[in-house]
Amino acid sequence: MGQLLLNKVQKFYGDFEVLKGVQLEVNNGEFVVFVGPSGCGKSTLLRMIAGLDGTSAGDIVIDGVRVNDLPPVKRGIAMVFQSYALYPHMSVFENIAFPLRVEKMEEGKLKAKVENAARILHLDQRLQQKPGMLSGGQRQRVAIGRAIVREPKIFLFDEPLSNLDAALRSDMRIELAKLHRQLKATMIYVTHDQVEAMTMADRIVVLNAGEIAQTGAPLELYHKPANMFVAGFIGNPKMNFLPVTCTGAADKSVTVDYKGQTLTVPVTPREGVVGKALTLGVRPEHIQLASGDISLTITPSVIERLGAQTVAYAALDGEGENFCATLSGSVGVRPEQPMLVGINAADCHLFDGAGIAFERHVALTDIDLNLLNPTALA
CATH class of the missing domain: 2.40.50.100 (RNA polymerase II/Efflux pump adaptor protein, barrel-sandwich hybrid domain)
Structure with a gap:
């Protein structure tokens, strides 16, 4: 399962209210994209779901469990960042396996999980190479593989394609859409790129000044925007x-x-x-x-x-x-x-x-x- 409920979530930095009582429910298996202008709070909201930033008020609930006070590792989530955050001295295999080694997983099971993730991401011929030998798109796939092996309830993506050139972004959009269909996992994705939002999302959440301006399917927002901002x-x-x-x-x-x-x-x-x-x-x-x-x-x-x-x-x-x-x-x-x-x-x-x-x-x-x-x- 991978259901998420944000119940009147607020975030203050001093006296400045970054998020203003966000109310949102994400269903199991949905691909939800957060979009909005710079400073609207989309990345802050994603980091709060991940547990990297705390909430000032409200509840974050994953599969019926309030997780506000749980550390990231206990929330059943995996996050893919804008920067690949790979260990340059480790092979692709070891980079993907890293979170499993932290959990002290038995070697045979670990090897099977890494090889399965590599097969899904077309990295099975690259497992012994170092990140410096890979293209940008391949490095991003390694970062995604490191998330897949954890079998999280929810995948979180923070502008993962912004460092890639236009052709690679297009290719990776297709790969991520295929991955979502294959894994049938809940995915929450932050981007400033409308093309990414419109082409990948089951549902788009448009944020403006810390509030949800509208949520809906891509064509709903295109044909029936709720306001001039959207x-x-x-x-x-x-x-x-x-x-x-x-x-x-x-x-x-x-x-x-x-x-x-x-x-x-x-x-x-x-x-x-x-x-x-x-x-x-x-x-x-x-x-x-x-x-x-x-x-x-x-x-x-x-x-x-x-x-x-x-x-x-x-x-x-x-x-x-x-x-x-x-x-x-x-x-x-x-x-x-x-x-x-x-x-x-x-x-x-x-x-x-x-x-x-x-x-x-x-x-x-x-x-x-x-x-x-x-x-x-x-």
């Missing part, structure tokens, strides 16, 4: 935000005005919303050339040509450099050349004055609906 954080490039005024509301839509253009957004209205200043959100990948339900003139200032896509960072109708459009790679966009783009209401998000999202009526396929609820695929 909407702007999930997605790359980030969502565009436009100031609008509400001019009408119906059963399942809210009508807004943007510079004399009317847009009816398919969201659930709220009482008293008519006449209020709201914020319209649209992702760069939902900007299209020429017409839409409303049209905008943008003037690209910086253009990134990525092959399949062209990303244009632009001034919007003279409002400044605050707009981004992700277009087809074949589009002939040029800097400082105005162009007409369109937005469709079905692609839009709407937020109130406090930044809270209106509930969207998103048309999703059956597969998408399953992905919004990963337990449906279990």
Whole structure:
């Protein structure tokens, strides 16, 4: 088993509250990713689960046992750090075996566990080599192997791929996803990389200023962000935000005005919303050339040509450099050349004055609906 409960967990450094009553439940076998900006408390929270930092208030419960006062070795967890933390004078075998030798495990059983972990991680041909002879990705696999042999209830990963180059990060993401399916273990992973979060997680926990801004499956956070913070954080490039005024509301839509253009957004209205200043959100990948339900003139200032896509960072109708459009790679966009783009209401998000999202009526396929609820695929 590997169930985790965080019950109103707080952390203070002096008078500064780093974590503000975090409440979270992680189910056995889940792959949960903590994301958020620097300083949001994600690594601190992981270290508290590991027992490397103490809690100021609240409870950490693993498989029904309160572990606040237990040392890391007694919690049934294994942690993989950003730095590999390998012993350079030891072989790969001895690095993986180290925690088992500390436990004084019988040699035959130890050898079997190390060889099994090495086989899972494709290190069986490297067991007699030293870490200095390995690539970065292989060293990280050794660090993961050292965690696997302990057979922990919960694996903790603290930005384990951040020291690798882009190609290795991509390869290791795939390896970690395969490892999770193979071990069926509970894994909690901290990263600042949205691609890692979106591609590996069963559930993402978005942290902001020591609080959980939203939890949900990757596509849930993408299609239905709870607030402007999550909407702007999930997605790359980030969502565009436009100031609008509400001019009408119906059963399942809210009508807004943007510079004399009317847009009816398919969201659930709220009482008293008519006449209020709201914020319209649209992702760069939902900007299209020429017409839409409303049209905008943008003037690209910086253009990134990525092959399949062209990303244009632009001034919007003279409002400044605050707009981004992700277009087809074949589009002939040029800097400082105005162009007409369109937005469709079905692609839009709407937020109130406090930044809270209106509930969207998103048309999703059956597969998408399953992905919004990963337990449906279990």
